[in-house]
Amino acid sequence: MLFNPLKLKKPIGYGYSLVPEDVLKTKTVLSELGFYKEPKSGVTPWPDTPMFEGIETFQKKKKLKIDGLMKPGGPTEKSLNKYLGERGKLGKKPKSDTILAAAPAAIPAIIPALPSIPSIIGAIAGMLGLTLPLKSDTQDKGEDCDKLYYDVDIPTCRQVNKSRGKEAGARCYKSAADRYAACRRGVSKDKLPPLDTWNN
Amino acid sequence: MEQLDGIIKFSANVRDKDGHIHPFYFSVSKPVVEDESASYCMLLCPYLRDQAFKIYGVDEDQAIELSIGFIADMLEGQALLDDDGNKISLPKQ
Numbered sequence: 001m002l003f004n005p006l007k008l009k010k011p012i013g014y015g016y017s018l019v020p021e022d023v024l025k026t027k028t029v030l031s032e033l034g035f036y037k038e039p040k041s042g043v044t045p046w047p048d049t050p051m052f053e054g055i056e057t058f059q060k061k062k063k064l065k066i067d068g069l070m071k072p073g074g075p076t077e078k079s080l081n082k083y084l085g086e087r088g089k090l091g092k093k094p095k096s097d098t099i100l101a102a103a104p105a106a107i108p109a110i111i112p113a114l115p116s117i118p119s120i121i122g123a124i125a126g127m128l129g130l131t132l133p134l135k136s137d138t139q140d141k142g143e144d145c146d147k148l149y150y151d152v153d154i155p156t157c158r159q160v161n162k163s164r165g166k167e168a169g170a171r172c173y174k175s176a177a178d179r180y181a182a183c184r185r186g187v188s189k190d191k192l193p194p195l196d197t198w199n200n
Numbered sequence: 201m202e203q204l205d206g207i208i209k210f211s212a213n214v215r216d217k218d219g220h221i222h223p224f225y226f227s228v229s230k231p232v233v234e235d236e237s238a239s240y241c242m243l244l245c246p247y248l249r250d251q252a253f254k255i256y257g258v259d260e261d262q263a264i265e266l267s268i269g270f271i272a273d274m275l276e277g278q279a280l281l282d283d284d285g286n287k288i289s290l291p292k293q
Contacts, residue, residue: 020250039283046246054233166258172258173256177257
């Protein structure tokens with residue numbers, strides 16, 4: 001076999017929280033099998049529409065349920081691995097010999113040496129010549145923003161909606177989303193826009 | 201993590217404040233009515249955050265509107281680009 005079989009950690013599909021390593025493996029396998037056209041920017045660990053379309057195209061070809069969803073151990077993953085194995089037995093060579101094509105084999109070798117998922121992503125991005133936005137530095141602040149939005153502002157807006165009507169509720173939710181985005185962008189708490197709780 | 205069908209899916213590139221280009225993708229789920237005073241959409245945007253998260257509105261329409269508005273706010277000072285490098289806008293509801 002030319003490639004390690006695909007072993008997803010989590011489902012790949014719209015609306016799922018995706019594992020970047022899974023995304024990279026999926027794209028690479030789909031690309032090698034001709035179901036994913038590599039974009040100009042290269043194969044990345046971020047999901048994109050062509051990847052989901054590639055899954056759907058493969059599902060259509062194999063007469064599977066066409067939902068763009070691939071679960072660990074599910075029919076689409078099994079079928080992809082079977083297809084991959086058949087191509088290996090036939091001795092078909094990969095379409096490209098770039099470092100990207102070797103990514104699935106390279107990733108397991110990298111993982112044990114790295115302490116965290118962000119580091120893995122960073123390593124993959126480095127292989128691809130990408131610069132990723134830093135998230136770990138703002139993680140703690142992000143949790144504070146989540147608490148403010150989900151535990152304080154949204155419950156407040158619920159009450160505003162119940163006690164002061166839908167228009168006031170809508171303004172409150174709008175201001176809550178504005179505050180959440182500002183907080184996530186790094187605006188300090190004392191400079192966040194106010195939560196609109198008034199019936200004005 | 202709950203699974204919800206995406207009703208808005210968008211992919212492009214984003215040029216950050218330092219001029220670096222990154223792949224950009226987001227999906228907004230079909231709104232869920234939590235109760236009579238709140239609805240939410242699940243927003244997945246790996247460029248901004250690893251996990252999908254909820255954005256609330258007073259009803260389903262506002263949940264979608266605020267989800268896209270949230271993305272726009274988070275991209276303040278950054279530009280969305282198509283594959284040819286032309287500036288593009290976020291989809292409207």
